[in-house]
Amino acid sequence: MTKSFTSLLLSLALVLAHFGASAQGVMAFEKDAHDFGNVPEGTMATHEFKFKNTGNQPVVIANVQASCGCTTPDWTKTPIMPGKTGMVKAVYSSAGRPGIFNKTVTVTSNAATPSVVLSIKGNVLTKDEVKKTLTPAQIAASPRLTLDRGVHDFGKMEAGQQPVARFTVKNTGKSDLLLGALSSPCYCVGYKTVPQPIKPGESAQIELVYSQRKLGPVTDEVTITSNDLSGDAKLTLKANVVRDLNAASMVKESGSVVPFK
Structure with a gap:
């Protein structure tokens, strides 16, 4: 085998390796954190984290794991094709949980970055605390x-x-x-x-x-x-x-x- 032919094979292998490494989906989230602000106790604080697949291969979300049982995740179950959008939803149950909260959901996928952590936070107000922030007209409504x-x-x-x-x-x-x-x-x-x-x-x-x-x-x-x-x-x-x-x-x-x- 000549030296020039060996060099050609090596160059071809490097090109293929580079192509394989770059052929992946990419989850580009609009934002990775959300602040609900004040949340009335008893409501389900819900936010959808939206993302776009800016890569060149489909993105498949394998799992979304919340940091606690008080947060219920949901997500796009079908493959997200290049150029298309998907979502990861976080639902925080505020019932019986007055005070400040700070929770995360971890997204696992086949994207270039296989694990992404999203965060939500807010302050749960009791019904009495909410009433103090409202006018009589707002309470009546x-x-x-x-x-x-x-x-x-x-x-x-x-x-x-x-x-x-x-x-x-x-x-x-x-x-x-x-x-x-x-x-x-x-x-x-x-x-x-x-x-x-x-x-x-x-x-x-x-x-x-x-x-x-x-x-x-x-x-x-x-x-x-x-x-x-x-x-x-x-x-x-x-x-x-x-x-x-x-x-x-x-x-x-x-x-x-x-x-x-």
Whole structure:
């Protein structure tokens, strides 16, 4: 093999290596930090970090990890082609967390920079603290949450099932109603889908998933947080939880009296 041919192969290898290294997606975020400022307690502070793929290959986000359970991330699940945009959403639950917060979400992808840290911060104000910053006219124009009923009875349910209770929420106030997190002593209630803002005078249906596993008659109080300055809404879920619905049905049938013919 001649020296010139060896040099040619070496040059070709260097070119290919350079091309392979440069053939990557690039996540160019508009910003990597967001300050919510003052956040009314009970609301879900939400921000979308938008980015553009300025590289020459598709970007695929593998995972987004929040620094705490109080922050729920979401992101663009499909590949982001070169020149297109995507987003990473951070949702901070302020319910029961008054005071200053500073949280991060870490984005992992196949981009040129495989790990990117985004940050959110703010100051959660209690409802009383929010009222002090508003005029009487602003308080009168605040949202107001009204439930169609305060109790839902699932009847007999099997442990491990996740039945859904549907409630109608109406905003009888004069500004957008923002529903926040659910809380209950059993930690067994959650939203099926994240509620959207409700306009003044409008109603919306919310679906609550019940995951109670304690056997026997149960009653659980649920608190719905929101930006309603008059206070949080309360409702009650009831059920008779059995180990196996089919087994209970068979026991009932076996215990019935069958007359002789």
